Amino acid sequence: MSVVVAQLGARMHYAVPRLLERAGLLERLYTDICAAKGWPRLLRLIPPALRPGSVQRLLGRDPKDIPARRITAFTTFGFDYARRNSRARTTDERNAAFLWSGQEFGRLVIEQGFGAAKAVYVFNSAGLEILHAARQHGLKGIVEQTIAPRSIEWALLKDEARRFPGWETPAAKDSMMEDYCARESAEWAAADLVVCGSEFVREGIISCGGDPTKCVVVPYGLERRVEAAPKAPRRDGPLRVLTVGAVGLRKGAPYVLEAARQLGARAEFRMVGAVQVLPEAERQLREHVQLTGVVPRTEVAAQYAWADVFLLPSLCEGSATSTYEALFQGLPVICTPQTGSVVRDGADGFIVPPRDGAAIAEKLALLAEKTELLAEMSENARWRSSAFMLEKYGERLIAAFRGPGIL
16 A cells, blocks of 8 residues: 655655655655655755855755655746746736646646555645546545635735735635635535644535535644743743734734733743734734844744744634644634634633634733743643654544545
């Protein structure tokens, strides 16, 4: 039994193909730009001190543990896709780039073939042609839906833009959205198994007409690079509240601001990530929240170490990996159901209703006042994270394959 994985980008550091390789189940990894194949591997010859950020990021696309002979990288296609995506200025143009890349990637994979594989594993919007070809060859098909269906995300963000005019550039009518949504639905229909990172994703697929008997929830896992240090007792002064992710409507930036205004001097807020809001909204945020912009991946651990609590009031996610990272670092997590986290309400954090800054402020005030509760939740968070390490993710993923007889 072996599986072909077709993956654009380095999602979760190539977790799925690496886990399958460890289990002796990987036939081949097909991808776009990869530092282990083709001329990009020569970039390692550049001394680290002389590497620009773009080169360092490209070298990070390294599927460690997978032998190079099992990897096929379509480098020229990958740069063409990156160029198209970088030039896109509207949602319509971005969707057009996504649709083109999914179709072209599928064509390239099918040309190379499936070898001795018995199944293919693809990701939403970039797997339809591969799934159809696999079925014609008698192979099983698995698609991972990495976020709630696009139609749900689009509806949520349009509503949010109406609630907060002037926060982000208004989206023009998107003529490609129907094509994108139809493509996702066709992938669910063509697959034997639909892997969802959270119940929120599964419910979204079902609400869009997907077959519930195909959907299985498989929470993610983190690689155990180093053990997280025990969380130090809370310092005197304001409660330190951290958010990691793009600063915009989807991640709930207006509700971070609302909570910051309500708490005032009792809490200090920091948001780490690309600032995607318009200048006036950014000005309002900066009055109450520290915005760091993007920080190198190597420095994110220091941001978690600074914080007492992690906050992510997202409107739409798959299963936000930042919440796993926060738990691993011993941070209680406050998030919404739409964040798709593994947080247990009242044990290692709080689940608050979406679009409710007052509820966020209430929970943060509680943790600011009750240091014993904060310490208890911090310890619970570290314990909870132990069930969501990378090896546990692999066990859950492979177990999910057994339901539809893929293994």
